[in-house]
Amino acid sequence: MATTKWWQQAVVYQVYPRSFQDSNGDGIGDLPGITSRLDYIKKLGADVIWLNPIYRSPGVDNGYDISDYYDINPEFGTMADFDQLLAQAHQRGLKIMMDIVVNHSSDQNKWFIESAKSQDNPYSDYYIWRDPVDGHAPTNWGSFFSGSAWTYVPARGQYYLHAFAVEQPDLNWENPKLRQAVYDMMNFWVDKGVDGFRLDVINLISKPTKFVDGQPNPGEPYADIGPIIANGHRLSEFLQEMHAKVLAGHDLMTVGETPSATIKDAQQSAGLTTNELNMVFEFEHMNLDGNPAPELGKWNDQPVDLVDLKQSLSKWQTGLQGTAWNSLYWNNHDQPRIVSRFGSDEPKDRVVAAKMLATMLHGLQGTPYIYEGEELGMTNAHFTKLSDYQDLESLNAYHHLVDEEHRVSATQMLAYLAHMSRDNARTPMQWDASLNAGFSTAKPWLQVNANYPKINAQQTLASDASIFSYYQHLIKLRHTLPVMTTGTYQLLDANDASVYAYLRTSDTDQLLVICNFTATDQIRDYDQLPATAKLLLGNYADDQGAALRPYEAKIYQF
Structure with a gap:
């Protein structure tokens, strides 16, 4: 970057x-x-x-x-x-x-109020209108909020599209x-x-x-x-x-x-x-x-x-x-x-x-x-x-x-x-x-x-x-450590179902982030962590190394 x-x-x-x-x-x-x-x-x-x-x-x-x-x-x-x-x-x-x-x-909205009045007005095409098909809505699309994504307006003789609520025309x-x-x-x-x-x-x-x-x-x-x-x-x-x-x-x-x-x-x-x-x-x-x-x-x-x-x-x-x-x-x-x-x-x-x-x-x-x-x-x-x-x-x-x-x-x-x-x-x-x-x-x-x-x-x-x-x-780290913004990302142990660990790497800095997603103790020893690594931030008062306590998180810098 x-x-x-x-x-x-x-x-x-x-x-x-x-x-x-x-x-x-x-x-x-x-x-x-x-x-x-x-x-x-x-x-x-x-x-x-x-x-x-x-x-x-x-x-x-x-x-x-x-x-x-x-x-x-x-x-x-x-x-x-x-x-x-x-x-x-x-x-x-x-x-x-x-x-x-x-x-x-x-x-x-005034745009829709006008658009719904007829097929011939300045706002007529501000919304998506379609003719009925065999007396029904033009498609079988369902809205995100349940039901059909189409609603009929007699004044126009057409349906309008609403991907969300009936009251939210597209x-x-x-x-x-x-x-x-x-x-x-x-x-x-x-x-x-x-x-x-x-x-x-x-x-x-x-x-x-x-x-x-x-x-x-x-x-x-x-x-x-x-x-x-x-x-x-x-x-x-x-x-x-x-x-x-x-x-x-x-x-x-x-x-x-x-x-x-x-x-x-x-x-x-x-x-x-x-x-x-x-x-x-x-x-x-x-x-x-x-x-x-x-x-x-x-x-x-x-x-x-x-x-x-x-x-x-x-x-x-x-x-x-x-x-x-x-x-x-x-x-x-x-x-x-x-x-x-x-x-x-x-x-x-x-x-x-x-x-x-x-x-x-x-x-x-x-x-x-x-x-x-x-x-x-x-x-x-x-x-x-x-x-x-x-x-x-x-x-x-x-x-x-x-x-x-x-x-x-x-x-x-x-x-x-x-x-x-x-x-x-x-x-x-x-x-x-x-x-x-x-x-x-x-x-x-x-x-x-x-x-x-x-x-x-x-x-x-x-x-x-x-x-x-x-x-x-965490915000202070984001503001002061360039590696948090520019560093590359590498996932460790992709198939580990309990711990999420990854590396962030720049030309001058490296971080190891370790997060235990479980309510039980876990033991993880990462080869990427050198002896000189410094615990930058953790959610427990002390660091027990490879032992991870319930929901423990650590950021090491090296």
Whole structure:
């Protein structure tokens, strides 16, 4: 790597505004609340704040259904509140990365309201419309959120495509006027001074131009829309056009969410020289613990296989080395809490397990992302009733798999939700042991995790041996050790089902990262470790050499 970009050395802290901090007592997090907690994020050591969508939205999919790209959701505050947040962040040396959703909009967006009126209006082709086929939807595609991906509008006599909820119609990127409208909107935010964009499901914007007709027979599932529409034939063209019309000439950070992306796709979309995006979020390692029964998709409650996890992450590390850039994440607003998922949230193991998972991820090549509460070791919520959940995906899946298809029992589906629901990530931030975890003086929009009296920021900040403190050390290594950014990656013992160990190597430095993924002692003696090796960081107070304790993690430098 000839030169290092600032975003390659950066660490990103993701804020889910609805759940971060409520400042006005309505039970919903807001922009002034985020502003009030900037010093906390700065103390952690992060460089960039990724804000989940804050635009005006009816909230069908928690803000990923945008009705006005130029306005702030009143639940979160005003544009003046955003300007204040941006200014205060910049004063502290923190950058702000906006979340942009341009694969689809809300059905309450003025573009769609006009488009749905007739087949002859200025916005008619802003969305993807098709005629019925034999009185049915044009294809048998199923939406990501269950059911058909098509909805009929009598006023037009046509169906519109929605890869997600019915209320989230897909934009028609084949229309140059639509594309220019998107670029104009993005430039509005660039002109305000934002520092980058996270682009939601951006690799779905190039759809097939010829659709395959057909509806599923009774009892047959809908066709999986993901592989059908992902990484379309004009994706690279559209991203390069976006780069030319928005990103070029600005020192911005861009990351694209890219479900179903391959190494080859990422080498193009996140290529170091392709003039598209800086990096992408791939999903492969997050899909490894899905259900073996395809019809159940991600809904499962079984642990990930470590050999599979190593194979997946290593493939991306070596595949993008020198050609493109990785994003590194365990958690986000769409994923359950990683310490509950890949580690252990048992009280005796939670702290060391959370530190181990952090070590494993932050030692890799790429830009690390920390999701709010990850630095506290926040856990899954362990909800026990369907009424506890608000996530649209979870509720739709329950009704589809339990009530309609009768594929799983109610008890089993609740176990799946407790393990995998997106609401596990969306419970309010646990600031202290006071009412509602210090998040709000009112009843929160989603109930607080019951363990907040024992797991919260106030308690964590009081300890030098905390998970928060450990993240601070990891971030400092990222900022000060070039090998963490530029070093090559080599997996050790690929078939070891208990320990993940790898080397990072530069011309002047070498690191050995060792992570025990089990709750039992392990003995590992690595030939690559010379006698002069120095323990750079570990999640236990001492080093017992080849003996690895439960969930132990170590980084050696030599």
